[in-house]
Amino acid sequence: MAGIYLHIPFCKSKCPYCNFFSVASLKSVNEFLGALYLEINSQKDYLDDQEVKTIYFGGGTPSLLKLSEINGILEKIRTVFSVGKAAEITLEANPDDITAEHLQEWLKAGINRLSIGIQSFNDADLKYLRRIHTGEQAERSIRLALDHGFSDLSVDFIYGIPTLSDRAFAFNLEKVVALKVPHISAYSLTIEPKTLMDVMIRKNQLPGPEEEQSVSQFLFLMQYLGSNNYEHYEISNFCLPGSYSKHNSSYWKGDHYLGLGPSAHSFNGVSRQWNISSINQYSGLIDAGKPHFETELLTPIQLYNEYVMVSLRTMWGAGLDHIQTAFGEGVASYFRSRATQHINNNEMHENAGLFRLTDKGKLFADKISSDLFLDND
Amino acid sequence: MKNIRNFCIIAHIDHGKSTLADRLLETTGAISERDYQNQVLDDMDLERERGITIKSHAIQMDYKQEGQDYVLNLIDTPGHVDFSYEVSRAIAACEGALLVVDATQGIQAQTISNLYLAIDHNLTIIPVLNKIDMDAAMIEEVKDQIVDLLGCDREEIIEASAKTGFGIDRILVEIVNKIPAPKGDPEAPLQALIFDSLYNSFRGVIAYFRIFNGSISKGDHVKFNATGMEYHADEVGILRLKQEPRNAVFTGDVGYIISGIKSSKEVQVGDTITHVGDPCKQAIEGFRPVKPMVFAGIYPTDADDYEELRNSLERLKLNDASLSFEPEASAALGFGFRCGFLGLLHMEIIQERLDREFDMNVINTVPNVSYKVFTNKGDVLDVYNPSGLPEPNYIEHIEEPYITANIITKAEYIGPIIKLCMDKRGTLKNQVYLTTDRIELTADIPLGEIVFDFYDKLKSISKGYASFDYHPIGYQNADLVKLDILLNGEIVDALSALITRNNAYEFGRKFCEKLKEFIPRQQYDVAIQAAIGAKIIARETVKAVRKDVTAKCYGGDITRKRKLLEKQKKGKKRMRQIGNVEVPQKAFLAVLKLDS
Numbered sequence: 001m002a003g004i005y006l007h008i009p010f011c012k013s014k015c016p017y018c019n020f021f022s023v024a025s026l027k028s029v030n031e032f033l034g035a036l037y038l039e040i041n042s043q044k045d046y047l048d049d050q051e052v053k054t055i056y057f058g059g060g061t062p063s064l065l066k067l068s069e070i071n072g073i074l075e076k077i078r079t080v081f082s083v084g085k086a087a088e089i090t091l092e093a094n095p096d097d098i099t100a101e102h103l104q105e106w107l108k109a110g111i112n113r114l115s116i117g118i119q120s121f122n123d124a125d126l127k128y129l130r131r132i133h134t135g136e137q138a139e140r141s142i143r144l145a146l147d148h149g150f151s152d153l154s155v156d157f158i159y160g161i162p163t164l165s166d167r168a169f170a171f172n173l174e175k176v177v178a179l180k181v182p183h184i185s186a187y188s189l190t191i192e193p194k195t196l197m198d199v200m201i202r203k204n205q206l207p208g209p210e211e212e213q214s215v216s217q218f219l220f221l222m223q224y225l226g227s228n229n230y231e232h233y234e235i236s237n238f239c240l241p242g243s244y245s246k247h248n249s250s251y252w253k254g255d256h257y258l259g260l261g262p263s264a265h266s267f268n269g270v271s272r273q274w275n276i277s278s279i280n281q282y283s284g285l286i287d288a289g290k291p292h293f294e295t296e297l298l299t300p301i302q303l304y305n306e307y308v309m310v311s312l313r314t315m316w317g318a319g320l321d322h323i324q325t326a327f328g329e330g331v332a333s334y335f336r337s338r339a340t341q342h343i344n345n346n347e348m349h350e351n352a353g354l355f356r357l358t359d360k361g362k363l364f365a366d367k368i369s370s371d372l373f374l375d376n377d
Numbered sequence: 378m379k380n381i382r383n384f385c386i387i388a389h390i391d392h393g394k395s396t397l398a399d400r401l402l403e404t405t406g407a408i409s410e411r412d413y414q415n416q417v418l419d420d421m422d423l424e425r426e427r428g429i430t431i432k433s434h435a436i437q438m439d440y441k442q443e444g445q446d447y448v449l450n451l452i453d454t455p456g457h458v459d460f461s462y463e464v465s466r467a468i469a470a471c472e473g474a475l476l477v478v479d480a481t482q483g484i485q486a487q488t489i490s491n492l493y494l495a496i497d498h499n500l501t502i503i504p505v506l507n508k509i510d511m512d513a514a515m516i517e518e519v520k521d522q523i524v525d526l527l528g529c530d531r532e533e534i535i536e537a538s539a540k541t542g543f544g545i546d547r548i549l550v551e552i553v554n555k556i557p558a559p560k561g562d563p564e565a566p567l568q569a570l571i572f573d574s575l576y577n578s579f580r581g582v583i584a585y586f587r588i589f590n591g592s593i594s595k596g597d598h599v600k601f602n603a604t605g606m607e608y609h610a611d612e613v614g615i616l617r618l619k620q621e622p623r624n625a626v627f628t629g630d631v632g633y634i635i636s637g638i639k640s641s642k643e644v645q646v647g648d649t650i651t652h653v654g655d656p657c658k659q660a661i662e663g664f665r666p667v668k669p670m671v672f673a674g675i676y677p678t679d680a681d682d683y684e685e686l687r688n689s690l691e692r693l694k695l696n697d698a699s700l701s702f703e704p705e706a707s708a709a710l711g712f713g714f715r716c717g718f719l720g721l722l723h724m725e726i727i728q729e730r731l732d733r734e735f736d737m738n739v740i741n742t743v744p745n746v747s748y749k750v751f752t753n754k755g756d757v758l759d760v761y762n763p764s765g766l767p768e769p770n771y772i773e774h775i776e777e778p779y780i781t782a783n784i785i786t787k788a789e790y791i792g793p794i795i796k797l798c799m800d801k802r803g804t805l806k807n808q809v810y811l812t813t814d815r816i817e818l819t820a821d822i823p824l825g826e827i828v829f830d831f832y833d834k835l836k837s838i839s840k841g842y843a844s845f846d847y848h849p850i851g852y853q854n855a856d857l858v859k860l861d862i863l864l865n866g867e868i869v870d871a872l873s874a875l876i877t878r879n880n881a882y883e884f885g886r887k888f889c890e891k892l893k894e895f896i897p898r899q900q901y902d903v904a905i906q907a908a909i910g911a912k913i914i915a916r917e918t919v920k921a922v923r924k925d926v927t928a929k930c931y932g933g934d935i936t937r938k939r940k941l942l943e944k945q946k947k948g949k950k951r952m953r954q955i956g957n958v959e960v961p962q963k964a965f966l967a968v969l970k971l972d973s
Contacts, residue, residue, distance in 0.1 A: 005932055020933075187928040215923045236928050251932045265933040272936050296936065306939050313930055364900070365926040370942035370949070 007261030016196035021263035035283035054247035063093035095141035154183035160214035182243035317356035388477035397539035405438035459720030470587035473556030480514035485844035559629030567591035576696035608636035669717025674742035676713030689735035763873035777855035786843035801826035895964035
């Protein structure tokens, strides 16, 4: 079981809160594609001949790619890797790129899952976020995708936006629940350092998010989607039963994945590596046959820490058996004893050796996992 | 004896003392090449980095002039205010001193007070104007300052550059010609002054001395006057680049003695060595036991490291007799030690050495001075810990130590500096123009005010130009209260401070504000309160964190996130749990940064 992530580093315009690598110009698409093909060749052994069960076009804005380009990439991947017949192939798309024509093309290319960057149906929020679509476009794009048979559909929301009232947030959720969108990702607005939004907030040109609002909207999110039969399967991810993102779940379950394209990350069970975050340097290094990524070999402690950090975010939880098998009896008893105070604090609960966060714990996932970490030295 | 010259160098930090010493050693062939380190006299890393000679040393050079062989003993002096007693003992061991002034900087307060010490001891002063090769050198102006200060002729001032070697020959000539040879009676009973000591893990404590009368031979049965301890001289010798054993060391010379001394406490700077069988009539004047001036608690960050901290302090004390410590317990911090230091710099040095040489992670409490508390039963208590202050109804009155501060500054900064001294409850004593734009200011200030942030403030308001020196002048009445800090209602004894009543309100308010910056938000609201007795005088609140969770954790986020959380875990380990509040180490020193 393995996955492939493709980082398509192009956008029509840069969103001021986003810190993923992308450029707001299509002029280096060909340079990028040339290097991507070479990278696919050079990484053919990375997944050790495991069957590829998921492919994910992320970015950036992959919905900017032409049909021929998507086809070309998928074909190339299929010739180098063994891609499973029922593989989940996801494309991230912005509402302004979703047209009947594109949807048909994507289906033809084998894309069977769409993830639409809705963010909000409320134009004031979209303006705050400097998105280039409107709330109306957003709603239309969902209907269109469903009409064209993208039943495996995901939408992204952002909450905790200063312009987003509790009522408007509820309205956002009510709408997608009514449309029976099977998968919802909802992210608390996070001001990443050195983004344009960070700078603007520091200069008082833009109001920043309020913690209290994020908390109450997160609590409402959990409660509302829960009562509408959505499973809260990861801190920021909800779905109707069975409609998990297989690709994203693989990150949280420790599966291997290969990241292709500038800034993409890969994991093969023992090390993580990340590609250089520049189209020019990426293609230059690949052309020259030089390493275009940095690698970090993970120590057992780091592997444990990652397991704790990632698994606790999911509804599958952290398993004591797994910890014992993978890291030994000592680590398992350390974990159990550290977990006790969080259980007493009503931040975690344990069931048959599986440790999960309570709703209260989900508000403090970082602090709790850091507390359960082992020291590196 | 007539061919011996004993001298020291008086200079401000960074005025080139060590480089000059280096150059003298090189020119006389005491070191062939600069094979060891750039500056031979400073051999602790910390000293080199800070440019301060913390422990004084001595070194002997051979020098030939007009067919005569001379022995020159250079006795090094520590260059910071905290060590003025040690400086005075090194000066007492000399007949002459090089006064080294940086031509780009001019005379500084430290230089003046050490110069006065040297003049008091009747030392011959040879003025040296260093760094004359620098573009920024103000040769004529600084010469004016030196002439004003010494009353010497302009021509007597030696222009030099320790860096290039210019002027070194003339310095050597004048050391021989101007500094008198030692006087003393070779036949009289032994009388030798201890001016320094060194700990060696193989040989024990090695005492450095200067012989005023008589001589000392290997195997002699000697006595240290102040401690009353007796020893057999296992080894005596002179101090070259290394110690060189001799059968005997004679009147006027500088040397060392090894006699199996285990503890640095037994070798006190300023003590007199004499023979047991034929003791000198009088000890050398000027001895006083080392007295700590500043006190602070030092606690291991990890309570399990208490024994290790004790071992580390004991090892530090072996070569630094001026450090004192005793066990102390704090409700907030567990077991630790109340340490006594010569001054603030000394405190910092000890903290850094604990970190560097022993890898000890420690928490320091608010520093304070030692108060004399007169009880209404007629007792006098030395209180050097806030928790040691008796209940108010037992106190008749309290006295606090005062110092006289000498500050030299450019005239343009004099206003703010006077205000600083007044704010620190100082009394202005004198104000003298050294030159048209340099003023020497003298003020009496409670030492307790100096230990907070006096020095940093002085530096900042004078843009680094003012220099400062002090000496203790005894005790005066104080209206003192104990100010407590409470976190969520619990007194944090390690944050308690002894403070003048008039300053308590402002201090308490600022302290709470500062702590608010240092105490991270936690899962509960944290109330920070300042109180005198049961009366709350200030309050701040650190609002609770409502959430701590990353929104996105996908393939590309995992490494970065893990590293961030690992770092947080490390940071948390350095915190202390007080009640339900986690307090970072730096909060315990917040008091020192009240105005920054």
